[in-house]
Amino acid sequence: MKYRSVFDIIGPIMIGPSSSHTAGAVRIGKVARNLFGRKPAWADIFFYGSFAETYKGHGTDVAIVGGLLNFDTFDERMKTSLHIAKQEGIRITFHEEEAIPPHPNTAKIRLGDEKGELELVGISIGGGKIEIIELNGFELRLSGHHPALLIMHNDRYGAIAGVASVLAKYAINIGHMEVSRKEKGKQALMTIEVDQNIDDAIVEQLKALPHIIDVTKIVE
């Protein structure tokens, strides 16, 4: 079941005009910002399907940039987000793509600064609910509605068990988990949705485990 809470239906409280094209876009932008962990210097935003056809009318551009600025769906500054981004020195470029995506409301964000880059693909499935379906080329399924851990690791036996035992030690329950890899034996991505926010100290312990390359957390 894609929808679990009544507040997915009655809600979110948001700045109009579209839950999928505005509020959903804010949330995709916000997940990108959270995963990147800091203000980006630049962002390339690609719109597909219905997003590409109607983003200007729905304010999808304004909304996704609002998300990159870490705004909530109900932030009254939304209308002026492009201006605010400019003031903060973030270079934004929009691209209307012709490719037919599997889901009609798809956006790809590539963002970065001198220290690094990140690319993710998000879909807006209706009523403001979103899923992140790709991160740096790895397929995943992340709602952004729960705290989560994204763990880049070497595709070796024991990597997953090591992570799971650290989480068990701190009594952290795993709600949803999946592993994605591009090629056998190379890098892989663990996506773990959990029930509570995770302490930085635990993240550090996870980073110190064998085969673990990097750990990013998403807070609720």
Place this chain on the structure above:
Amino acid sequence: MFRNVAELVERAEREQMKIAEVMIRQEMEVTERSREDIIAQMEKNLQVMEQAVIRGLAGVRSHSGLTGGDATRLQQYIARGQFLSGETILDAVSKAMATNEVNAAMGMICATPTAGSAGVVPGTLFAVKEKLQPTREQMIEFLFTAGAFGFVVANNASISGAAGGCQAEVGSAAGMAAAALVEMAGGTPRQAAEAMAIALKNMLGLVCDPVAGLVEVPCVKRNAIGAANAMIAADMALAGIQSRIPCDEVIEAMFRIGQTMPVALKETAQGGLAATPTARKFEADIFGKPKNERE
């Protein structure tokens, strides 16, 4: 978790509780939050809905100038007392439009189930408020009842115009409102389901064809008619009229229609009203030139 309307109604009947209560208990179970917490969040949604209606009735105008002012116009017409249909239904229509006019003006609203269809549920709620004089608690319950039916639609079909057309948005909203109206008026859970089925049946096939890609034309007036449809479906169900096709099958039909609906009619502004000469002219006026000729 209830997976369909049949299970929802069955649980309400078996445990002799309102649909709203079934929804509240499920929310507590799934999210592990307290009842007070959940009620408080819904109360906040109710406040945002109320503020949007008030703001819309006072008169707003969208940036494009395509919508705004019709909610006020209808209230003035009601006040003159010479309307053809009925005061409550017209009040619901006016308040539904008020909400969507605020939404179109990039004001703050509560998506129910989406922003484009956010007018129907509050429109009907604040209209029957005058007639039924519900307590604040009952108004909050109204939203949980609506949410329960919307929850089933979202999980078994869709509430996205891009995925299922307007039937998935205003259609779902009308069904949700109709069911909640029945429960608030004292109808049974079964009657609520009948109302949902009747309301949604009359929205099947409705396409999503926003002029210039804006959530304005025809969205604001579709919310108006969605609200009227919900009121009539609720009255029919309260009169004892049943839908020959069960509610869950109507939802399934809506899903299948959405899947076979052409992409041009699913929130891409390529077909339907969006492709009319007048719509293209509006589009050129607003964006400089038609969408398909822009860079």
